[in-house]
Amino acid sequence: MKLIFISLVLSIMKIRIRVVVGIMMFLGYFLIYIARYNLSVHILDMTRVTTSDIINMQNINTTTITRTSETRQGLTVGVLFMDDWKIGLLFSAYHVGYCVCFPIFHTVGDRLGPTWIVGIAGMISGISNCLTPAAARYKFWLLFGARVVVGFCAGAMSPSMVQLLRHWVPPTERHYFMWAYCGITAGTFSTFIICAALQYYARWPVGFYFTGGIQVLWAATWLIVVADYPQKHAFIPRDELIYLINTIGTTFTIKLTNSQAPWRLILKSVPFWALCVLNFGYAWLITSVCVHGPIYYTRVIRYSIYTASALTAMPFFLRLVLGTCILQVFYWYKHNEHIMRVKRLRKYFIVVSHVLPGLIICSLWAIPVVPGPVLITITVALTAAGMDLTLDLCYELSPTFFNSIYTVIKIIGNVPGIIVSLSVGFVTSKYKDYAYVWKHIWCFHALVLLLSGIFFLICGETTVQSWNNVRDRPLQSRPNQRPHYLSNIIEVDEDDNTIRTSSNRKSSSINKKQITPTQL
Structure with a gap:
């Protein structure tokens, strides 16, 4: 019902x-x-x-507190x-x-x-x-x-x-x-x-x-x-x-696609590792702000819990608005054939999302200024140019093995959550919550973002890689299979290190009948 x-x-x-x-x-x-x-x-x-507890902490014992x-x-x-x-x-x-x-x-x-x-x-x-x-x-x-x-x-x-x-x-x-x-x-x-x-x-x-x-x-x-x-x-x-x-059409299972992935070639691919590094630096900064933003604003800059939470939320609200607009404009440009094409356009996005924010915070190492809400908000908001960038670049590198490489990149991208949490906890536990300590922490976070962006600009690619059409072993024939829309898979045979198209399989996968209401 x-x-x-x-x-x-x-x-x-x-x-x-x-x-x-x-x-x-x-x-x-x-x-x-x-x-x-x-x-x-x-x-x-x-x-x-409470403030009175902190003042009297040396005069009373732990049980009383x-x-x-x-x-x-x-x-x-x-x-x-x-x-x-x-x-x-x-x-x-x-x-x-x-x-x-x-x-x-x-x-x-x-x-x-x-x-x-x-x-x-x-x-x-x-x-x-x-x-x-x-x-x-x-x-x-x-x-x-x-x-x-x-x-x-x-x-x-x-x-x-x-x-x-x-x-x-x-x-x-x-x-x-x-x-x-x-x-x-x-x-x-x-x-x-x-x-x-x-x-x-x-x-x-x-x-x-x-x-x-x-x-x-x-x-x-x-x-x-x-x-x-x-x-x-x-x-x-x-x-x-x-x-x-x-x-x-028919979508191949993730397990089947992973079994066909040429992992030796993927792991030797410099553009693949460049994308891993790019996402690693991106996740490092975003995670550090989300995890330690409220603590930093409260303990170091002395805002209330509620003001600190609002200041931490502000850059992500701006990032959502800017990122959504950028995504829509980009896909409109991508599907509009009447506009002049710009080569390697995605790399210009990385300059805005990684290089520029990293330079803004890292420059504070040279001057006696502690990162405040304005600088941190601007830095995070600029990363909007890279929102969903990893997802899109994975598809551009390899439509066939998109899910396989995206899994590896996501796992690597979550490692900063462990490293940042433990390392900042260790540093602040040893050197306390002084302003100059947090200044070095934020500058180091920005340095990771900056270096990851520079590395991708030098070594990264935004085009389909040669290993996209190579399989680790021949794909088993499956009845009534239709190609996956994310992969554009073409059945191939490997013979003497030369990949040739199998006309029989290709014809069976491409020349397919459309489903009509009477067939359902």
Whole structure:
């Protein structure tokens, strides 16, 4: 009955099912990134000590401070005296779980089905968020484990949603659905606003309950309105189903595509590693601002928790607006044949997204100025030119093995979350939260971004690589196969190191019949 009602509503509103899938993906990424960075705001309240407590800390013992905190905040017992090193461990826990899980579910999703993986992982992540306050009250390592579980679930959801989009978006509409990935940036800037508002009207545990409850609700809705394929969807209109079958064709599984990838050639490819380095530097700066922005503004520049959260959110809001506009203009330019072509246009984007922001912050090493909200906001906003750049460059390097190389690049891109969290925790624990210490930290972050951009400008490529049409072993014939819209796969045989097109397979894959309503 519910499915009939939903189908009727969508028919009246004339909303395509693939648009609904895109909206659910947007919300999925939105919630993933709220769960990813909510600790950056809540940790300030979890470990906060009043001014009078700090003044009298040398005159009273630890038991008295703990009892005072218990009366004032209740749930902060056990986390009040968390030093910077333990805070760094907590920040790294999410990324540890993500890096472990992402490659596993990148291929498992083909066997279990991406819809169920996303739905179940979303529910587990929501439950873990709801249990976080209890874990924090009980024991540090239990809190650490809860954060690892949240990261593990995100590592299962992200690649599964990417796989799902392959079955729902025709190649001619691919650029229209890039907005689904904007949930990443929207979720990032919304995290700091939402969590700060919840802390203002309640306390930090409410922030985790809210995030967890919304995730569980979204996961349940996902399982109702989303399916692995258009053919499996319960209430997709007949005309939309025919259109998707005819325009998308058969999609090869990720496992099958990975088994055909010429990994020896890929790992020897300088443009591939240049793209890995580019994304590494990009992720390094973005992660450092998200994780340590509220702490820096609060402890060093002495803003309140709420002002610090708003200042951390501001550059990501600007990045979302600018990035969305840049993406739309770029794809309009890309599909407009009447405009003069600019060679290697993507490299000009990297100058704006990597080189210029890196130079702005690194220049502070030469002058006695500490990075403030204005400089950090400008730096992050400029990275909008690189929003979704890695995704697009992966496709340009290798349409055939797009998912394979994107998996490796994403894993490498999440390593900075571990390194930044632990290294900054160690440095601030040893040298304290002095302004000059943080100045060197921010300049080093900018240096990583700058060097990664320069390396790609020198060694990177924005054209299809020669190994794109090479397979590690011949592809097994599969009945009624139709080419994947992301891969443009052409069946080939390898003979005496020469790749030749197999006319029989090519004719069977290209000369295919269109699906008509009578065939369904």
